[in-house]
Amino acid sequence: MPDSAPAPRPTPQPDSNPDRMRAVARYSGIGAQMAATIGLSTWAGYWLDTHYRTETPWFTLGLMLLGLFAALYNVIRAVTKEQ
């Protein structure tokens, strides 16, 4: 039988509305930055592949993976950094 009494929810921090806005803006910024990192590096790789006419798209693959790594690294660093 699950306990019918609701668990006491942790009282939210007494933060003001601007603080919430700020947090939302910050995290949406981090998300956009992640998308931009992957997109930009993939585009750069694609451009290099067409420029050098490579048979296997190594630049696209490599730069996409680097972009993915960079995006994840930056997200982790940004969210672990205490504001």
Added chain:
Amino acid sequence: MKRLLLALFCFLSFSTFANEPTATTAEATDTEEFNPGEMILHHIGDSHEWHWFSLGNDHYTTYLPVIAFRPGHGLSTFSSHQLAEGKVYDGLKLEHEHLVSEDGSKVYDFSITKNVMSLMLSAALLLLVFTAVARGYAKRGTGAPRGIQSFFEPIIIFVRDEVAKKSIGPKYERYMPYLLTVFFFIWFNNLMGLMPGGANLTGNIAVTLTLALITLLITLFSSNKNYWHHIFATPGVPKALLPIMIPVELIGIVVKPFSLMVRLFANITAGHIVTLSFISLIFIFRNIGVAPVSLAFGLFINVLELLVAILQAYIFTLLTAMYIGGAVEEHHDADYQMGGGDGAEPAHAH
């Protein structure tokens, strides 16, 4: 209410990508006479004349000056009226709102286009408003604000206390002029773009590119030793990994302003595209019954855009302040533990 705003906020930040194909799908289903894709792209683009509205076959247009420079030919200036309806003047013509020469030689276009004109008007308006505000402070000092000054004071205080102080820390004062300028510039231009007949200035990628570039330059020029230390010798990262980490950090420098540029451009452009798409529905269906629904949705999006206008100005300013804050931040120990949050001394919890 807060939840709703939050959900809306997340939605607005990314709505742009979902809305991007609207123009192209509209283009694909083009009818014989009315081509919504073309109409929308014409509305959000720049042009050499300022078309206000048309009544039947009468077009109410302000013709703006064309200033073109061709190497070997020199400067030519004339009214864009000479180029209207595909006419050729002085060896120049307009091809899809792009100034080209007839013989295919290079043309440098310095024309006062619709966007440039709008930029000048908004700059004049901003100067007018904020010199009045500044005069109020010069006259009354710290006394109670009056008139237009009392409208802008809370916003200025908000940018100072909530954006600059919290993001940059003790050195915030140097950056206040830029932050306030960029905030009011984006806000005013977003609102002016929503007015009937207004130009889509902040939805122009060249304008947002310039704003983002200024942010990048300010960040780079105000960066301290600590900032570069984090990029070229990230604390807590083994030496062997540095060849990978340095490019990753350098990508981060470029991507931050890039995302600023795309966000503002895409949000404003998407808002215009959605509004125009709803209005276009009437002409696509050629049915007056669609009009109330389409107008209601158009009005809803337009009112939403009023919120987006200030929201995007706020986000741009806040993220700019955060990037500057990251560059001027003094070294503290918490960083060496890769985010040991509460290890930081309270002085840095700005």
